[in-house]
Amino acid sequence: MSDRDSGLRVRSKIWLELDGKPVFGQGREDLLRLIRETGSINAAAREMGIPYRKAWSYIDAMEKRLGFPLVVRQKGGAGGGESTLSPQATALLEKFHSLKKNFNGMVDRKFTRLRF
Amino acid sequence: MSDRDSGLRVRSKIWLELDGKPVFGQGREDLLRLIRETGSINAAAREMGIPYRKAWSYIDAMEKRLGFPLVVRQKGGAGGGESTLSPQATALLEKFHSLKKNFNGMVDRKFTRLRF
DNA sequence: GGAACGTTATGCGGTTTTGGTATAACGCAT
DNA sequence: ATGCGTTATACCAAAACCGCATAACGTTCC
Numbered sequence: 424m425s426d427r428d429s430g431l432r433v434r435s436k437i438w439l440e441l442d443g444k445p446v447f448g449q450g451r452e453d454l455l456r457l458i459r460e461t462g463s464i465n466a467a468a469r470e471m472g473i474p475y476r477k478a479w480s481y482i483d484a485m486e487k488r489l490g491f492p493l494v495v496r497q498k499g500g501a502g503g504g505e506s507t508l509s510p511q512a513t514a515l516l517e518k519f520h521s522l523k524k525n526f527n528g529m530v531d532r533k534f535t536r537l538r539f
Numbered sequence: 540m541s542d543r544d545s546g547l548r549v550r551s552k553i554w555l556e557l558d559g560k561p562v563f564g565q566g567r568e569d570l571l572r573l574i575r576e577t578g579s580i581n582a583a584a585r586e587m588g589i590p591y592r593k594a595w596s597y598i599d600a601m602e603k604r605l606g607f608p609l610v611v612r613q614k615g616g617a618g619g620g621e622s623t624l625s626p627q628a629t630a631l632l633e634k635f636h637s638l639k640k641n642f643n644g645m646v647d648r649k650f651t652r653l654r655f
Numbered sequence: 656g657g658a659a660c661g662t663t664a665t666g667c668g669g670t671t672t673t674g675g676t677a678t679a680a681c682g683c684a685t
Numbered sequence: 686a687t688g689c690g691t692t693a694t695a696c697c698a699a700a701a702c703c704g705c706a707t708a709a710c711g712t713t714c715c
Contacts, residue, residue, distance in 0.1 A: 431562070433638065435553040437650065441546055465691060474675060479693075496692060499682030503690025522549065526650060534642060539555065539634060581662060590703065595664070612663060615711030619661025 431539035437526045439519065446488045447519060454478055455508060455516055458494060462505045549650050553642045555635065562604045563635060570594055571624060571632055574610060578621045 438448035457467035468478035482494050493512035498504040508516070554564035573583035584594035598610050609628040614620040624632070 430557055431555045432557070433553065434556050434561075435551060435642065437549065437551040439547045440550050441548070445550075446547070463691070475692090476675065476694095477673090480673095483693095497682085498680070498690095498692035500691085501683050503683090504681075504692055506692080522650065522653065526551065526646075529645065529649065533645065534553065534638070537638065539631075579662070591663090592665090592703080613711085614661095614663040614709070616662085617712050619712085620663055620710075622663080 429539055433534050433537050433539075435530050435534065437523060441488055444488065446485060447515065449523075451481060451485060452516060452519055452523070454481060455493065455512055458506055459508050459513075459516075462507065464494065464496070464506050549653050551646050551650065553639060557604055560604065562601060563631065565639075567597060567601060568632065568635055568639070570597060571609065571628055574622055575624050575629075575632075578623060580610065580612070580622050 436449060439446055453471060454467055457470050458464055461467050461470065464478055464482070465475050468475045471478070486493050491511050492509045493515070494506050495509055496504070496506045552565060555562055569587060570583055573586050574580055577583050577586065580594055580598070581591050584591045587594070602609050607627050608625045609631075610622050611625055612620070612622045
């Protein structure tokens with residue numbers, strides 16, 4: 424190592440775009456995953472530490488861009504309502520997880536250790 | 540190919556952080572490079588299609604976080620003034636370029652071609 | 656020596672985007 | 686019917702953004 428560590432760290436991320444606009448990334452993956460676990464948009468938002476409003480607008484924006492439903496919502500009913508993932512959302516989650524896993528592994532091995 | 544192309548594209552980027560805060564990435568690299576080429580913050584901003592104000596605040600923020608000068612400015616003088624890159628900025632540019640080249644090559648080969 | 660010029664540097668309103676709170680709608684259980 | 690907790694939306698505040706305007710500066714030209 425000829426370079427002294429200056430504290431600069433290399434970071435990177437991967438996401439999905441549609442027509443040049445971001446549509447799915449780390450934060451959205453976490454959100455969908457928590458909705459699947461908790462069965463509630465509200466609970467998922469709380470657990471992520473973001474306001475419900477933000478979680479809802481995330482979902483709304485994703486669905487509008489993708490053109491198919493990600494979260495099937497039921498308002499009212501037992502417990503006030505609930506939300507589950509659509510089959511397409513589950514599939515997307517699975518594929519993105521695999522993609523991210525490969526990406527992170529590659530990046531960690533080759534780049535993240537670098538110092539400037 | 541079992542999947543039909545839905546238009547979703549995989550994208551990724553790499554950048555540098557200091558204390559968990561982003562400090563240098565693609566946009567800043569372009570900016571510094573254009574300043575080196577044109578010898579002017581103003582001209583660089585124009586060429587990037589961003590307001591001078593924004594370019595200036597980019598540089599200011601970077602320098603404050605890094606703790607050393609990136610752009611040596613001279614206001615007044617022949618042509619009204621000029622700006623050149625500090626040796627440290629040139630070094631940073633070179634290192635980041637190399638890093639990005641490796642990163643992009645790897646990503647293009649392994650991920651960008653994927654379709655969802 | 657003085658005015659002009661183009662650049663750096665900074666301030667200021669108006670505009671748009673984002674965030675958070677408050678409120679309505681809903682439907683099962685009691 | 687009433688209560689409850691959720692989804693959904695309206696509304697206002699806060700923050701980021703943009704463009705314009707202005708000042709400071711030093712060489713060049715007259």
